[in-house]
Each structure stands twice: as structure tokens, then as C-alpha cells.
Amino acid sequence: MLDDVVFWVLAVVAVAAGVAVFRVDSMARATYALAVSFVAVGLVLLLFDLQFLGVITVLMMVMEMAIMAIYMIMFMGMNPALMPMSMVHAKRPSLAVAVVTFVVLASGAVLIPWPSRRGAPASDLTVSLGQALMGSKMLVMMTVSAVLFATIIGALVLAVPRGRYDRLGDDLRGRVDADQPDGAGQ
Amino acid sequence: MTLQTVLLVAAALFSVGLYGAISQQVVVMVMMGLELMLNAVVLAAGGFWWFLSPAPDGQVLLLVVITAMTVEMAMGFAVATLLHRTRNEDMTDMATDLAQ
Numbered sequence: 001m002l003d004d005v006v007f008w009v010l011a012v013v014a015v016a017a018g019v020a021v022f023r024v025d026s027m028a029r030a031t032y033a034l035a036v037s038f039v040a041v042g043l044v045l046l047l048f049d050l051q052f053l054g055v056i057t058v059l060m061m062v063m064e065m066a067i068m069a070i071y072m073i074m075f076m077g078m079n080p081a082l083m084p085m086s087m088v089h090a091k092r093p094s095l096a097v098a099v100v101t102f103v104v105l106a107s108g109a110v111l112i113p114w115p116s117r118r119g120a121p122a123s124d125l126t127v128s129l130g131q132a133l134m135g136s137k138m139l140v141m142m143t144v145s146a147v148l149f150a151t152i153i154g155a156l157v158l159a160v161p162r163g164r165y166d167r168l169g170d171d172l173r174g175r176v177d178a179d180q181p182d183g184a185g186q
Numbered sequence: 187m188t189l190q191t192v193l194l195v196a197a198a199l200f201s202v203g204l205y206g207a208i209s210q211q212v213v214v215m216v217m218m219g220l221e222l223m224l225n226a227v228v229l230a231a232g233g234f235w236w237f238l239s240p241a242p243d244g245q246v247l248l249l250v251v252i253t254a255m256t257v258e259m260a261m262g263f264a265v266a267t268l269l270h271r272t273r274n275e276d277m278t279d280m281a282t283d284l285a286q
Contacts, residue, residue: 007187011195014229018202018222022210034218037199041229047187048236053248057228060252064221064259071214071263074270087211089279094209102201109193114238121240129249132242140246144253151257155264161271 003047010047014040022088027072035065052126192233199226211277213269217262224255 017037021030038061045054088094122128133141157163168174199222206219228251235244269275 004187007191011191014225015195015198015202018199018225021218021222022202022206022215027212027215030215030218034221037222038225041199041225044192044229045232048232050232050235050245050248053232053245053252057252060256064256067263068214068218068259071266087215087277088209089211091209094205097208098201098205101204102197105197105200106194109190109197114189117237118239119241121236122242125242125245128242129245132246133249137243137246140250144250147257148253151260155260158261158264159267 007044007047010040010044013037014044028069031065031069031072034068035062038062038065049121049125052129189233189237192237193230196226196230196233199223199229211279213262213266213278213281216278217259217266220258220262221255224251224258227251228255 014037017033017040020033021037024030024033039058042054042056042058042061045057048054164172203219203222203224203226206222207216208219210216210219228248231244231248231251235241235248269281273281275281
């Protein structure tokens with residue numbers, strides 16, 4: 001019973017915060033609303049006894065939203081907490097697509113005869129996840145590791161304004177331009 | 187709390203995220219919409235795992251979805267930074283020529 005009450009409170013908070021992301025009139029508030037939605041979903045995962053994944057979701061998303069708020073300030077060149085904004089296009093078609101999507105998904109959720117539960121959760125779910133990742137699901141772990149490493153490199157290549165290959169050429173033997181503020185060796 | 191109610195909440199989150207991803211003009215706001223959609227996928231996957239088959243495989247799938255969120259965010263920020271630096275743009279409508 002208590003679980004049901006907590007779930008519904010968290011569900012309402014998650015959806016309301018999600019709606020608020022696109023309703024509030026400043027980007028900073030939108031960022032915080034998204035963080036609240038993520039925290040609510042992370043807490044729902046805790047109701048499913050997914051302690052590790054729930055805590056990871058909460059921690060990671062709160063940090064992401066903090067970074068996102070910084071990006072807002074960087075790119076918008078204004079105080080995003082104070083500056084009202086409404087930058088949307090195709091509002092009505094977007095709303096129609098969203099409503100149709102919800103109706104289709106909700107119909108599936110309600111009308112499909114879902115099978116009953118098979119098996120029982122392990123006594124310690126975090127341990128079982130760790131054992132799966134280091135055992136039978138090792139390939140997933142290895143793939144995720146490579147993808148994350150590639151993401152680091154790709155993001156750096158895109159975000160760094162002027163890398164050493166730009167400054168020194170493909171063979172890295174070009175002359176160092178001391179006049180450049182980000183010149184090699186500085 | 188049943189699988190149906192969890193999926194209904196996830197459907198609502200997904201739809202709201204989809205609305206944002208389609209309607210917003212600022213690149214970072216579009217990313218917020220995508221994040222909200224992935225948030226719904228995490229919730230639905232957690233519900234499926236708990237109510238249908240609480241085996242470790244489902245947890246691994248959830249971990250992959252959370253990783254996808256991270257990758258999307260990191261690359262999205264990188265592309266937004268590149269767009270802003272090279273073209274001084276932060277809106278999708280300004281960068282439509284990239285599709286050509």
C-alpha cells in the first residue's frame with residue numbers, strides 16, 4: 001500500500017516535471033525541472049529494488065543537469081533564470097504527434113495481456129548485476145567501455161577549438177606558432 | 187502499482203519528451219526532449235524487469251540504456267559547442283543547411 005502511494009506521488013512528480021520542462025519560461029528552470037523528473041524516475045527504480053541503477057540514475061542526471069545549466073548560460077549569453085523565452089516551431093503538429101503517440105502506447109500498455117512474472121529477483125541485485133557484467137554479459141561491458149571511450153575522443157575532437165594537428169600539421173612537425181593563444185607547448 | 191500503470195507513466199513521459207524534441211528550436215532544449223524520452227525508456231524497462239522477469243539480464247539492458255543517455259548527452263554537447271563556435275548558432279532552424 002505504501003509502495004503504491006509512493007509510486008503515484010513519484011509518477012505525478014515525474015510527469016509534471018517533464019511537462020514543466022517545456023512550459024516554464026526560462027532555460028534554467030527547465031533544466032531543474034528535468035532533473036526533478038529524472039530523480040523521481042530514479043526513486044521509482046528504487047521501489048523495484050534496483051538500488052544500484054536507481055542511485056546511478058539520480059547521481060548521473062543531477063550532474064548532467066548541472067552541466068546543462070552551465071551550457072545554457074554559455075550559449076544563450078544571458079541570465080537564463082531571469083530571461084523569459086519561448087522558442088518553439090510547429091507547436092500544434094508536435095502536440096498532435098505527442099498525443100497520438102501517448103494514445104498508441106497507452107493502448108498497448110492497457111490492452112496487451114502481459115504474461116505473469118517468471119522467476120524471482122536475486123537476494124542481492126547489485127551483486128547479481130556485477131556478476132552478470134563480469135561473467136555471462138562480459139561482452140556488453142566490453143562494448144559499453146569501448147563506446148564510452150570513443151565518445152570521449154569524439155566529443156573532444158568536436159569540442160576542442162584547435163587541436164595539435166591543426167597547429168602542427170598531420171606529422172606534428174610544423175612550426176609552433178607562438179602568436180596563437182593556444183599554441184603548442186604552451 | 188502494476189505493470190500497466192508503470193507503462194502508462196512511461197508513455198506519458200515519452201510523449202512529453204517527443205513533443206519537446208519535435209517542437210523546440212534550441213539545440214539543448216531538443217536534447218532535453220530526447221533525454222526525457224530515454225527517461226521513459228528507463229522507467230518502462232525497469233517495470234518490465236520487475237513485473238515480468240527479474241533476472242540480471244534486464245538490469246544489464248537498463249545499464250545499456252543509461253549509457254546511451256550519457257553518450258547522447260556528451261556528443262550532443264560537443265556538437266552544440268562546435269555549432270556555436272563555428273557558426274555562432276544555437277537553434278535548429280539556423281542549421282537546416284547541414285541536412286543538405
